[in-house]
Amino acid sequence: MEHKEISRAVIKRLPRYYRYLGELLEEGIERISSGELSERMKVTASQIRQDLNNFGGFGQQGYGYNVAYLYTEIGKILGLDQKHHVIIVGAGNLGQALTNYTNFEKRGFIIKGMFDINPRLIGMTVRGIPVYPLEELQHVIEKEQVQIAALTIPKGQAGEMADRLVSYGIKAIWNFAHTDLNVPDDVMVESVHLSDSLMRLSYRLSSETKRMDE
Amino acid sequence: MEHKEISRAVIKRLPRYYRYLGELLEEGIERISSGELSERMKVTASQIRQDLNNFGGFGQQGYGYNVAYLYTEIGKILGLDQKHHVIIVGAGNLGQALTNYTNFEKRGFIIKGMFDINPRLIGMTVRGIPVYPLEELQHVIEKEQVQIAALTIPKGQAGEMADRLVSYGIKAIWNFAHTDLNVPDDVMVESVHLSDSLMRLSYRLSSETKRMDE
DNA sequence: TAGATTGTTAATCGATTAACAATC
DNA sequence: TAGATTGTTAATCGATTAACAATC
Numbered sequence: 135m136e137h138k139e140i141s142r143a144v145i146k147r148l149p150r151y152y153r154y155l156g157e158l159l160e161e162g163i164e165r166i167s168s169g170e171l172s173e174r175m176k177v178t179a180s181q182i183r184q185d186l187n188n189f190g191g192f193g194q195q196g197y198g199y200n201v202a203y204l205y206t207e208i209g210k211i212l213g214l215d216q217k218h219h220v221i222i223v224g225a226g227n228l229g230q231a232l233t234n235y236t237n238f239e240k241r242g243f244i245i246k247g248m249f250d251i252n253p254r255l256i257g258m259t260v261r262g263i264p265v266y267p268l269e270e271l272q273h274v275i276e277k278e279q280v281q282i283a284a285l286t287i288p289k290g291q292a293g294e295m296a297d298r299l300v301s302y303g304i305k306a307i308w309n310f311a312h313t314d315l316n317v318p319d320d321v322m323v324e325s326v327h328l329s330d331s332l333m334r335l336s337y338r339l340s341s342e343t344k345r346m347d348e
Numbered sequence: 349m350e351h352k353e354i355s356r357a358v359i360k361r362l363p364r365y366y367r368y369l370g371e372l373l374e375e376g377i378e379r380i381s382s383g384e385l386s387e388r389m390k391v392t393a394s395q396i397r398q399d400l401n402n403f404g405g406f407g408q409q410g411y412g413y414n415v416a417y418l419y420t421e422i423g424k425i426l427g428l429d430q431k432h433h434v435i436i437v438g439a440g441n442l443g444q445a446l447t448n449y450t451n452f453e454k455r456g457f458i459i460k461g462m463f464d465i466n467p468r469l470i471g472m473t474v475r476g477i478p479v480y481p482l483e484e485l486q487h488v489i490e491k492e493q494v495q496i497a498a499l500t501i502p503k504g505q506a507g508e509m510a511d512r513l514v515s516y517g518i519k520a521i522w523n524f525a526h527t528d529l530n531v532p533d534d535v536m537v538e539s540v541h542l543s544d545s546l547m548r549l550s551y552r553l554s555s556e557t558k559r560m561d562e
Numbered sequence: 563t564a565g566a567t568t569g570t571t572a573a574t575c576g577a578t579t580a581a582c583a584a585t586c
Numbered sequence: 587t588a589g590a591t592t593g594t595t596a597a598t599c600g601a602t603t604a605a606c607a608a609t610c
Contacts, residue, residue: 393579
């Protein structure tokens with residue numbers, strides 16, 4: 135219906151709001167004003183109110199925001215009220231690390247299997263989740279109605295594997311390969327480029343050092 | 349000296365330029381114009397020229413940019429011409445994955461050790477790199493002149509550990525814990541919030557589904 | 563009711579894109 | 587020299603912040 139397209143910048147901040155609200159909830163805090171939250175998160179209160187109002191009026195004048203309510207609502211916006219079936223393509227250390235991270239499960243991301251070409255890994259289980267050979271890929275995706283694939287394989291094979299996953303009906307790729315993927319418009323890609331991140335850290339370290347030399 | 353502070357947005361894009369230039373280099377391409385690069389990277393040529401000119405005139409009118417030269421120069425800007433000593437705090441799957449990723453080493457990030465509280469991991473080696481007990485932290489940091497610490501431990505312990513690392517002289521923290529760290533201004537933090545990333549993917553998946561329902 | 567704080571409009575700031583003169 | 591393409595200034599666009607009327 136109404137199509138006030140939400141800006142990329144806002145979406146990027148949503149999980150952070152969710153994280154802070156979760157912490158408030160744990161601390162037993164019931165309500166919070168944009169002003170208080172702004173101090174904690176180190177953003178302006180104005181930005182918080184603007185961001186939230188993209189999705190509707192969650193607050194109440196003179197009161198602020200109800201933490202539990204806002205937490206739930208942002209969860210819904212992020213799609214965390216639904217179960218998502220996930221596979222991990224690439225059962226190396228990184229793939230295993232993702233599988234072991236049980237918090238994803240709590241948020242509704244259910245890992246249905248891991249995949250690898252390495253025969254030594256096939257048959258192994260992590261947290262009871264088996265490593266399948268790649269031949270099983272299509273079968274498992276269809277049977278388990280998998281929507282999300284985490285791609286934790288070397289960049290050389292990533293492009294081809296992405297195409298293959300898309301052809302099997304995958305709708306979202308969580309890409310850890312150090313390359314950009316080209317997929318159809320209706321397939322979502324979220325990339326975690328670890329080396330890019332490390333280089334940014336290196337840049338800031340170097341430029342800070344230079345600044346101090348002056 | 350001259351202080352035309354580089355914007356956050358530009359710095360964020362630098363590693364991506366570096367990545368694409370590396371690929372061009374591998375393909376044996378000697379020179380490239382901002383127009384050609386813009387097609388590959390799917391950004392505007394104007395942005396490429398603006399970004400690069402923050403650091404100096406790397407191109408030549410009528411010719412474009414020399415790939416090898418530009419690659420080297422951006423490498424220098426990113427601090428990749430220098431060696432950085434790194435430790436990994438938290439020797440679980442994720443820590444091991446980082447240690448196994450040999451490309452970091454190629455870029456000058458040399459891992460000097462891993463650390464853990466788990467006695468079962470201590471003494472183990474990954475690619476020849478030993479897992480030390482936390483008691484060795486200060487000693488190794490000082491002896492090996494470690495600048496960068498990757499933090500791959502649960503969020504509950506992350507804040508305290510960050511303080512400890514800072515007190516031992518660490519100048520940059522690559523934070524994988526699902527929490528924001530508070531450190532002094534001269535200490536750089538680069539966070540990789542995996543769950544934030546997964547939630548963004550989930551958001552886009554959900555909103556795409558909704559759009560199609562209309 | 564008075565005080566607090568939101569939701570929202572308006573002003574500002576910064577980042578991106580367009581345009582073009584400079585120059586290889 | 588003519589053609590190509592940069593470096594850079596100007597114009598546009600979008601995102602952030604400030605301000606304040608609405609309202610609980």
